[in-house]
Amino acid sequence: xxxxxxxxxxxxxxxxxxxxxxxxxxxxxxxxxxxxxxxxxxxxxxxxxxxxxxxxxxxxxxxxxxxxxxxxxxxxxxxxxxxxxxxxxxxxxxxxxxxxxxxxxxxxxxxxxxxxxxxxxxxxxxxxxxxxxxxxxxxxxxxxxxxxxxxxxxxxxxxxxxxxxxxxxxxxxxxxxxxxxxxxxxxxxxxxxxxxxxxxxxxxxxxxxxxxxxxxxxxxxxxxxxxxxxxxxxxxxxxxxxxxxxxxxxxxxxxxxxxxxxxxxxxxxxxxxxxxxxxxxxxxxxxxxxxxxxxxxxxxxxxxxxxxxxxxxxxxxxxxxxxxxxxxxxxxxxxxxxx
Amino acid sequence: xxxxxxxxxxxxxxxxxxxxxxxxxxxxxxxxxxxxxxxxxxxxxxxxxxxxxxxxxxxxxxxxxxxxxxxxxxxxxxxxxxxxxxxxxxxxxxxxxxxxxxxxxxxxxxxxxxxxxxxxxxxxxxxxxxxxxxxxxxxxxxxxxxxxxxxxxxxxxxxxxxxxxxxxxxxxxxxxxxxxxxxxxxxxxxxxxxxxxxxxxxxxxxxxxxxxxxxxxxxxxxxxxxxxxxxxxxxxxxxxxxxxxxxxxxxxxxxxxxxxxxxxxxxxxxxxxxxxxxxxxxxxxxxxxxxxxxxxxxxxxxxxxxxxxxxxxxxxxxxxxxxxxxxxxxxxxxxxxxxxxxxxxxxxxxxxxxxxxxxxxxxxxxxxxxxxxxxxxxxxxxxxxxxxxxxxxxxxxxxxxxxxxxxxxxxxxxxxxxxxxxxxxxxxxxxxxxxxxxxxxxxxxxxxxxxxxxxxxxxxxxxxxxxxxxxxxxxxxxxxxxxxxxxxxxxxxxxxxxxxxxxxxxxxxxxx
Numbered sequence: 001x002x003x004x005x006x007x008x009x010x011x012x013x014x015x016x017x018x019x020x021x022x023x024x025x026x027x028x029x030x031x032x033x034x035x036x037x038x039x040x041x042x043x044x045x046x047x048x049x050x051x052x053x054x055x056x057x058x059x060x061x062x063x064x065x066x067x068x069x070x071x072x073x074x075x076x077x078x079x080x081x082x083x084x085x086x087x088x089x090x091x092x093x094x095x096x097x098x099x100x101x102x103x104x105x106x107x108x109x110x111x112x113x114x115x116x117x118x119x120x121x122x123x124x125x126x127x128x129x130x131x132x133x134x135x136x137x138x139x140x141x142x143x144x145x146x147x148x149x150x151x152x153x154x155x156x157x158x159x160x161x162x163x164x165x166x167x168x169x170x171x172x173x174x175x176x177x178x179x180x181x182x183x184x185x186x187x188x189x190x191x192x193x194x195x196x197x198x199x200x201x202x203x204x205x206x207x208x209x210x211x212x213x214x215x216x217x218x219x220x221x222x223x224x225x226x227x228x229x230x231x232x233x234x235x236x237x238x239x240x241x242x243x244x245x246x247x248x249x250x251x252x253x254x255x256x257x258x259x260x261x262x263x264x265x266x267x268x269x270x271x272x273x274x275x276x277x278x279x280x281x282x283x284x285x286x287x288x289x290x291x292x293x294x295x296x297x298x299x300x301x302x303x304x305x306x307x308x309x310x311x312x313x314x315x316x317x318x319x320x321x322x323x324x325x326x327x328x329x330x331x332x333x334x335x336x337x338x339x
Numbered sequence: 340x341x342x343x344x345x346x347x348x349x350x351x352x353x354x355x356x357x358x359x360x361x362x363x364x365x366x367x368x369x370x371x372x373x374x375x376x377x378x379x380x381x382x383x384x385x386x387x388x389x390x391x392x393x394x395x396x397x398x399x400x401x402x403x404x405x406x407x408x409x410x411x412x413x414x415x416x417x418x419x420x421x422x423x424x425x426x427x428x429x430x431x432x433x434x435x436x437x438x439x440x441x442x443x444x445x446x447x448x449x450x451x452x453x454x455x456x457x458x459x460x461x462x463x464x465x466x467x468x469x470x471x472x473x474x475x476x477x478x479x480x481x482x483x484x485x486x487x488x489x490x491x492x493x494x495x496x497x498x499x500x501x502x503x504x505x506x507x508x509x510x511x512x513x514x515x516x517x518x519x520x521x522x523x524x525x526x527x528x529x530x531x532x533x534x535x536x537x538x539x540x541x542x543x544x545x546x547x548x549x550x551x552x553x554x555x556x557x558x559x560x561x562x563x564x565x566x567x568x569x570x571x572x573x574x575x576x577x578x579x580x581x582x583x584x585x586x587x588x589x590x591x592x593x594x595x596x597x598x599x600x601x602x603x604x605x606x607x608x609x610x611x612x613x614x615x616x617x618x619x620x621x622x623x624x625x626x627x628x629x630x631x632x633x634x635x636x637x638x639x640x641x642x643x644x645x646x647x648x649x650x651x652x653x654x655x656x657x658x659x660x661x662x663x664x665x666x667x668x669x670x671x672x673x674x675x676x677x678x679x680x681x682x683x684x685x686x687x688x689x690x691x692x693x694x695x696x697x698x699x700x701x702x703x704x705x706x707x708x709x710x711x712x713x714x715x716x717x718x719x720x721x722x723x724x725x726x727x728x729x730x731x732x733x734x735x736x737x738x739x740x741x742x743x744x745x746x747x748x749x750x751x752x753x754x755x756x757x758x759x760x761x762x763x764x765x766x767x768x769x770x771x772x773x774x775x776x777x778x779x780x781x782x783x784x785x786x787x788x789x790x791x792x793x794x795x796x797x798x799x800x801x802x803x804x805x806x807x808x809x810x811x812x813x814x815x816x817x818x819x820x821x822x823x824x825x826x827x828x829x830x831x832x833x834x835x836x837x838x839x840x841x842x843x844x845x846x847x848x849x850x851x
Contacts, residue, residue, distance in 0.1 A: 253794055295482060
């Protein structure tokens with residue numbers, strides 16, 4: 001037994017593990033969990049969302065943080081500098097960990113509110129854009145021909161319209177205070193990219209045998225589209241919806257920064273940066289925190305999307321590295337020796 | 340093919356009509372163009388309101404007002420800016436010039452860098468370098484551009500200007516830069532651990548040493564290359580170009596490249612040696628471009644003079660090296676003006692500008708000073724733009740190259756004994772460029788839309804700024820002019836991308 005190359009044996013076992021009969025969901029989940037960057041991102045994102053939601057509370061539910069975004073603390077602690085410090089390795093938060101702005105408002109509470117608003121815009125936008133994108137892409141790809149032509153030209157019109165003009169109209173007509181409205185509008189504008197991918201998926205999937213089988217069994221068009229084809233296109237949809245949400249975070253921040261998104265007195269991460277950019281030379285910390293949270297959102301979601309892409313990729317067979325093989329071979333011989 | 344293109348063009352006109360109509364209605368509802376007049380306390384307020392209403396047809400419903408605009412636009416009249424009375428066409432022309440200068444330069448740099456990094460990253464898949472680059476690109480993807488721009492403005496510009504006041508790099512910083520450089524080079528190279536450590540160490544030490552010499556001799560205050568540095572740079576470029584295009588075994592190409600380098604260094608004497616009476620002293624904008632082609636042509640000619648069965652290969656190498664030699668000479672001469680530029684009263688030793696596209700006091704001070712001035716104004720916005728768009732190209736090129744390198748024809752090429760250079764450059768690289776090539780027309784079309792955020796933060800009067808300013812004042816004529824230009828270019832870019840895809844990849848056929 002020991003004279004056979006132990007590395008080859010382990011490789012064979014690993015490969016067998018991959019090809020065992022498992023449901024697609026299990027395979028994908030297994031691969032996703034192995035993607036280190038994506039898993040770390042998922043944990044970081046979850047913690048961030050929990051902190052953002054619980055710290056200042058949502059709506060009527062109170063949070064654990066003492067200040068609210070609108071409270072004004074008349075005593076400006078430490079000249080407004082962040083009171084967050086490290087005592088050795090133990091973090092010490094102090095009264096205003098992220099500092100205070102010119103009129104004494106707590107920057108931590110304001111950043112948390114900004115994080116909530118941006119999160120809400122992002123989630124609403126993601127849901128709506130995915131919904132619209134999938135429906136239009138499905139009809140376009142499934143029926144082809146004239147329906148496809150009309151829908152695709154319509155998509156081109158939507159692509160051509162700059163998002164900023166629409167949000168400017170929303171801001172003028174409704175005041176730029178309502179993040180939900182903003183999220184819905186962004187969702188109604190950002191679906192074209194997803195539509196094209198879903199359409200391409202449907203164009204190829206509709207030629208497959210299982211579609212013929214479903215049709216022979218008497219399934220209606222709608223049932224074929226959404227019961228039979230949709231689950232097979234789910235990988236592309238989930239991955240791109242995730243990546244779209246990361247883009248939406250930055251887009252929302254950019255629009256608010258330019259003054260065509262969320263407007264004061266409401267706050268969003270981009271709006272905070274816009275509000276505080278003039279005081280950069282005197283109070284740079286006002287500027288760091290909202291930027292940091294935008295990066296956390298966008299980076300973690302992008303990495304999760306990348307992990308999902310790898311997990312859904314059918315060509316992805318994990319080939320163990322030579323280093324891992326050697327390691328496993330050593331471990332194996334060690335256990336054999338021990339036995 | 341022709342049928343396909345005409346069909347696409349006809350539908351594009353329809354799409355453009357629908358999009359402009361929708362855009363017009365949105366733009367007309369984005370605010371109140373009379374807001375400033377309503378708030379004014381002038382006695383003739385009512386008359387002014389009536390005037391502007393008549394000028395912009397504000398009493399007509401936007402759904403119908405569009406056709407007023409369309410009728411005028413079809414006659415080539417895009418209307419005027421209601422605030423300044425300037426015709427929209429001239430405004431667009433000015434803004435487009437500024438945008439092409441800024442965004443065009445940044446896009447070209449980002450594409451070249453992105454392709455380069457992407458290929459190295461793909462060839463060294465799953466190495467430390469690859470993981471590092473992947474993480475960097477994800478980080479860059481996730482950076483909000485306005486945040487980066489403000490940070491660059493506050494820290495990059497002010498920090499560098501402070502550094503120039505007393506340009507000495509402390510030894511510790513030199514050491515750090517050297518180590519970072521060594522690690523990056525070592526990681527990017529392939530092969531044995533020892534070889535990588537050796538070359539990484541050499542690169543790191545060289546970098547630190549060169550920076551140290553530059554710092555000690557006050558190079559940052561009075562920069563220049565000089566014939567010796569140009570010679571070494573030229574030899575390096577010649578080596579790399581010949582290695583990548585023909586392989587070092589092609590002696591004729593190698594000799595061509597070296598001859599071009601030698602001639603380039605000799606050209607330094609009439610061109611650069613005398614700052615006030617050399618050839619470059621009499622060179623303006625167009626002459627500088629013309630001279631570039633003279634150098635490229637000379638390189639081409641020298642390659643052909645070496646004759647041989649594959650003289651066009653030598654000519655290509657010669658032309659590329661010629662272009663580089665000209666760039667070095669040009670840069671050397673440009674640098675000779677740096678000191679006088681930096682010491683003018685308008686600059687006063689703080690050359691890196693944070694706002695605007697030129698220093699007004701220096702207008703009309705000649706081609707060379709003007710070029711330096713443009714550069715110092717472009718450095719920050721271009722860095723911001725490159726930082727943001729580099730990530731996309733790198734990821735895309737890496738993915739494309741990885742896919743191509745896994746094809747069977749690459750294995751075939753290797754199996755029949757092709758050198759790795761030929762496999763990578765001729766079989767891999769060229770095919771991996773196809774998806775990038777089809778992406779470029781769309782990006783170039785989007786380029787004319789300007790970089791809204793970068794232009795706003797850095798006060799650059801390009802298309803993006805024009806658009807945002809017009810949106811703030813609800814200047815519908817300007818907005819429509821902007822949208823017409825960007826919309827047409829986007830649709831044409833889309834068609835070119837599709838056509839290019841078919842032309843470059845013979846496996847794809849058009850269905851018309």
